[in-house]
Amino acid sequence: MPSHTSFTLRDVFQVSLAVYRRRFRTMMAASALILLPFQILNAYVQLRFLSSASMTDASNWVSRLQSARTIGQMLHAIPAPYATWIPLLTLVYVLLVFPLMLAMVSRVVVGMIARGIDVPTADAGNDAFRRLPLVILTIVMTIVLYVVGSGIWTFAVSLLASLVAGISEALAYVVTVLGSLAYMIASLWFFLHALFLPVVVAEEGVGFFRAIRRCFRIARGDLWRLLGFFVLLFVICSIAQGVLTLFGDLLFPSSGGALLVSLLVSLLTTPFVYVAISVMYLDMRTRKHI
Numbered sequence: 001m002p003s004h005t006s007f008t009l010r011d012v013f014q015v016s017l018a019v020y021r022r023r024f025r026t027m028m029a030a031s032a033l034i035l036l037p038f039q040i041l042n043a044y045v046q047l048r049f050l051s052s053a054s055m056t057d058a059s060n061w062v063s064r065l066q067s068a069r070t071i072g073q074m075l076h077a078i079p080a081p082y083a084t085w086i087p088l089l090t091l092v093y094v095l096l097v098f099p100l101m102l103a104m105v106s107r108v109v110v111g112m113i114a115r116g117i118d119v120p121t122a123d124a125g126n127d128a129f130r131r132l133p134l135v136i137l138t139i140v141m142t143i144v145l146y147v148v149g150s151g152i153w154t155f156a157v158s159l160l161a162s163l164v165a166g167i168s169e170a171l172a173y174v175v176t177v178l179g180s181l182a183y184m185i186a187s188l189w190f191f192l193h194a195l196f197l198p199v200v201v202a203e204e205g206v207g208f209f210r211a212i213r214r215c216f217r218i219a220r221g222d223l224w225r226l227l228g229f230f231v232l233l234f235v236i237c238s239i240a241q242g243v244l245t246l247f248g249d250l251l252f253p254s255s256g257g258a259l260l261v262s263l264l265v266s267l268l269t270t271p272f273v274y275v276a277i278s279v280m281y282l283d284m285r286t287r288k289h290i
Helices: 009-022 024-048 053-058 061-067 071-077 080-114 121-130 132-165 169-194 197-204 208-219 223-251 255-288
Strands: none
Touching: 009 024, 009 080, 009 223, 009 255, 024 080, 024 121, 024 255, 080 121, 080 132, 080 197, 080 255, 121 132, 132 169, 132 197, 132 208, 169 208, 169 223, 197 208, 197 255, 208 255, 223 255
8 A cells, every 4th residue: 555644546546455355354343233134224224215206196295296386385295205205215314324434434444544454343343333423413513504504595695685685686687596596505515624624523533622623624625635536436436336236136036136236235335435535644743644
């Protein structure tokens, strides 16, 4: 492996692949312990509640959603199973699966690259579960911070647009469009700065406010590099998932087989995503000497 003080993006992915291959059993253990139960739950919900057979009475909900004019109408247009189960599954993934997988994988990655040791699978899992409450609290506070910021931004843009509307409707439209564009850019900026929060908390055991200060220091001056990293990670994982799914569909050409293939592909590829994020965190941290 190249020195961890000077990784290029190419090095990041090469090192990630090397760690993934060397600790493949650990990655699969993390998938089986943490990701597999969620995937089974997700598959059950998809088949039992969200399948086309169970949604025949709401087959036109998409058209109703598209024609909705208010948030209330949009919420009313979404079928009850979708409005109930999708938020629940998202919450379980964000607050349990994501922090546990990332914490467990990051312990292995940092141990190998920064300390030159192979962290046992049991130790990585125990550390991940031990720090889970602190990581959950950090994620919740991050979401709250983002929602509050989004609310303030939306209110300010709406207020400005309403004031400008008295002068010109066209100008008010321009203000709304520019405000929405600025909101998307600001959201991306916030996401890139807050990217390593769960890793920092899991690895260093610090609280939210100290962790977010460290994350902003880590990301400072490297936003384009981080953006490039995520684009490449998305492309690589999409290609890998596409190839594996294609082979799987050839071997199991049925609806049940397709569901099984999707589950297996997720179990194989998801740990690599967390390995790459952990390697990138370690590289950014050492570059900033923090």
